[in-house]
Amino acid sequence: MAKCEICGNKIDEVFLHKLVGTYVKDKKGKKHTLCNHCQEHVRTKEEQLKKL
Numbered sequence: 001m002a003k004c005e006i007c008g009n010k011i012d013e014v015f016l017h018k019l020v021g022t023y024v025k026d027k028k029g030k031k032h033t034l035c036n037h038c039q040e041h042v043r044t045k046e047e048q049l050k051k052l
């Protein structure tokens, strides 16, 4: 199961393995998984990447 890379919470998968959350890509193009909660509370991509 996927985990949020900021808060460490598990992210539930819904149909077709689509995550209830989002991805943010860093400068190297690596994908990091975020839950909806962290996405809402950390709004800019720069700040999200800082917290990873």
Ligand SMILES: [Zn+2]
Pocket (backbone or CB within 6 Å): 004, 005, 006, 007, 008, 009, 034, 035, 036, 037, 038, 039
């Ligand atoms: Zn989170």
